[in-house]
Amino acid sequence: MGFFDSEIVQQEAQNLFADYQNLVQLGTNYGKFDREGKILYIERMEAVLERYRIFMKRFELSADFSAQLAVQQLATQLSQVGLTPQQMFDGMLTTLERMKADVERTP
Numbered sequence: 001m002g003f004f005d006s007e008i009v010q011q012e013a014q015n016l017f018a019d020y021q022n023l024v025q026l027g028t029n030y031g032k033f034d035r036e037g038k039i040l041y042i043e044r045m046e047a048v049l050e051r052y053r054i055f056m057k058r059f060e061l062s063a064d065f066s067a068q069l070a071v072q073q074l075a076t077q078l079s080q081v082g083l084t085p086q087q088m089f090d091g092m093l094t095t096l097e098r099m100k101a102d103v104e105r106t107p
Contacts, residue, residue: 003064
């Protein structure tokens with residue numbers, strides 16, 4: 001069975017993508033959130049990013065050709081904008097850390 005043939009992998013991918021898309025959509029109103037809403041948004045985004053990082057690590061560790069191809073395609077796409085997958089994750093986490101610091105400074 002291939003990596004993407006697994007129902008568990010497919011379900012996690014769908015859930016992860018949907019959760020991320022929902023948070024991105026919700027984030028368009030981030031500036032209107034109260035302090036508690038901002039904290040909750042940041043925590044949920046951190047959780048989704050951690051799930052994504054783990055999901056991608058599974059791809060990297062898999063011997064399945066399609067999983068390795070997906071990893072390579074992501075690396076290629078990111079390299080076109082001068083990033084590695086690790087730099088992408090680090091950048092997202094840095095942004096969330098800045099958002100946290102901003103919330104902590106706000107009464």
